[in-house]
Amino acid sequence: MAGVIQTTVRRSMPASLLLRVRHRSPGLASCLVGGALAAGLGLAAFTVLVMLLWVSSPYPDSGPGGALHIAASLWLLAHGAELVRVDTLSGAPAPMGVLPLLLVAVPVWLLHRVARDTAEGGARADARVVPGRTAWVGVVLGYLAVAAPAALYAVGGALRPSWTWTVTCVPLVAVVAAGAGVWTAYGRPSGPLEQVLGAVLPRGVRHLVLGPDGRPGVAARAAAAGATVLVAGGAVLLGVSLGLHAGESRRAIGRLTEGWSGWAAVLLLCVTLLPNAAVWAAAYALGPGFLLGAGASVTPLGAQTAPLLPPFPLLAAVPDPGAGTALHGAVAALPLTAGVVVGWFVGRGAVTGKGRFGVWAAGRTAGAAAFAAGLSGVLLALLAGLAGGPLGTAALARFGPVWWQVGLATAAWLGLTAAATALTVRAWRLRRTHGRGDRRHRPGRPDRAGRAVAPPRPARRMPRPRRGWFGGRKPGRGTPGAEDEPYLLLDHDADDDGLRDAPSAPGLPDPFTSDDALSPTAHDARAGRRNPGDAERPGFGEA
Secondary structure, three states, X not given: OOXXXXXXXXXXXXXXXXXXXXXHOOOHHHHHHHHHHHHHHHHHHHHHHHHHHHHHOOOOOOOHHHHHHHHHHHXXXXXXXXXXXXXXXXXXXXXXXXXXXXXXXXXXXXXXXXXHHHHOOOOOOOOOOOOHHHHHHHHHHHHHHHHHHHHHHHOOOOEEEOHHHHHHHHHHHHHHHHHHHXXXXXXXXXXXXXXXXXXXXXXXXXXXXXXXXXXXXXXXHHHHHHHHHHHHHHHHHHHHHHHHOHHHHHHHHHHHOOHHHHHHHHHHHHHHOHHHHHHHHHHHHHOOOEEEOOOOEEEOOEEOOOOOOOOOOHHHHOOOOEEOOHHHHHHHHHHHHHHHHHHHHHHHHHHOOOOOOOOXXXXXXXXXXXXXXXXXXXXXXXXXXXXXXXXXXXXXXXXXXXXXXXXXXXXXXXXXXXXXXXXHHHHHHHHHHOOHHHHHHOOOOEOOOOOEOOOOOOOOOOOOOEEOOOOOEEOOOOOOOHHHOHHHHHOOOHHHHHHHHOOOOOOXXXXXXXXXXXXXXXXXXXXXXXXXXXXXXXXXXXX
């Protein structure tokens, strides 16, 4: 045996690295494939649609190669990338930056669905759960691996994407949509949002955006409701105007194209632009209106003469040039209605909100209404910025509403109306709650037996442990490791701090300092359930 040389079989370096990556990142390959599949499905959907229109067109302008280039460009446009048309009469490139908002739903839904499914490990029951960071990064990288060749291919067409917008918008949409999908797969935990809000918002308004239970706060729900009312009301105004100008819309379709294939293409384009038109109508009702070119504004006070525009069915709904009438001023009812809706949400939350007796003060209620109006202004400004853009150069360089004007008008309209409505709803609900029938139950009044009714003590929320976004179990407050939730630890109300300092009743455990009261083992013990490891502990069940 002395002459035997023992050798050790060593793996090659590439194989060892691949094994380590596969072991440390379970499901990374499936995440990459899922992201590439989402991009491929989106491209395929746009390609099929464009090829059907090209085949059915009696006078196609280019061959199948040109149709494929247009499909790739439209897919990039759905991500927010601005397109540039190079074959113009003047020879100068003309940008086309009006994003059809309905097209955005295709890549966003595909990315969200793929990221959610990959984070959950697929539909199999025995599938391994993929860590959130791995699923997020894998889906985004797989998506961009298909988007990069598609962008390079689209550059060779007549409608080319702008590299600045493409490099910015496509990764941004992929990161946000995939992150939302992973967040949904993990049960929408509030930890990531709490950390962001804790860094950018003051302590007094955090609960207005994100509630202590992880759900949207009062101001967030009110702002979403106000923005929904404005956009829905804009859609109603659009429908009414199109009905009044139905003849002009029908003649515009006939002037644009002939044959059923051309009519179908124009109608399809109108459908994709309907959300944009609804936002334009909402901006018109708010006051700033929108632009039909440089210097041609359309507001309820009057409409200026627009430059020579192509006949398009949706443009037939634009009011005629001239001074506004009382009928045009009636659209002010839309922002007033939205302000009432925002105030109703805030007023209802002011009575059932967090406080010593579950009621907000009048100043806090008005402040919450103003804050919700500001959030609605941010949402409308974002929609207005996405709904408009350039359609060319010179006179066609500005189309649609001006985003900052729409945001300020929304905050001003909704702020005044919402504050008054919130205070009115708060007073009405308090009067109904503490009315004549409930006077005997007010704090400090004696009951039938002559005993004074003690004021209600606010209940302390006791969250259960939940799974964290990036793996593991997220502990509740009072358990080891609760330092990972800085937002929850900093959001105690002043009344809760006073209750923490108050002594507990004799013979009762203090719920604010007992860790066992909040642990999963204590909950199981109170419910009469046994943990699997309890039977192995010495002395278990001897009592």
